[in-house]
Amino acid sequence: MGTYLTGEVSVIHAEADVDFENFAYSAIFANNAGTYQINGTNMILVAGRVVNVVVQENGTTLDGTKFLLMGNPIAPQTKVKTGLISGTTETFDNNIGIVETYQYVDIKTGNPIQS
Numbered sequence: 001m002g003t004y005l006t007g008e009v010s011v012i013h014a015e016a017d018v019d020f021e022n023f024a025y026s027a028i029f030a031n032n033a034g035t036y037q038i039n040g041t042n043m044i045l046v047a048g049r050v051v052n053v054v055v056q057e058n059g060t061t062l063d064g065t066k067f068l069l070m071g072n073p074i075a076p077q078t079k080v081k082t083g084l085i086s087g088t089t090e091t092f093d094n095n096i097g098i099v100e101t102y103q104y105v106d107i108k109t110g111n112p113i114q115s
Helices: none
Strands: 011-013 023-030 034-038 041-045 050-055 067-073 079-092 095-106 112-114
Touching: 011 023, 034 050, 050 067
Parallel strands: none
Antiparallel strands: 011 067, 023 050, 023 067, 034 041, 079 095, 095 112
16 A cells, blocks of 8 residues: 555655655645645645645645645656567677667656567
């Protein structure tokens, strides 16, 4: 089960620290009551309360330290082997070896890539 489902978080970021490229945010803590745009929707936040929601960069307007985003780092591994495509014998500087080509899927974009 993912940590966003259990409420476990390892980072708390204010606007200056928010990094959607390297972190997934699964909750919002309101320092100040107010109406804020989260995921394209105006939400009324109550000071001192936590809203469990996966926060998307698109449609979220950060507002200083009025609310904090809580979440976890995104796994650094962005490529997963899907299988060996080919293995060829190559000669280089009088050395013979096998050159293997693998297909990967970039988990950020979903596009196949080759090594």
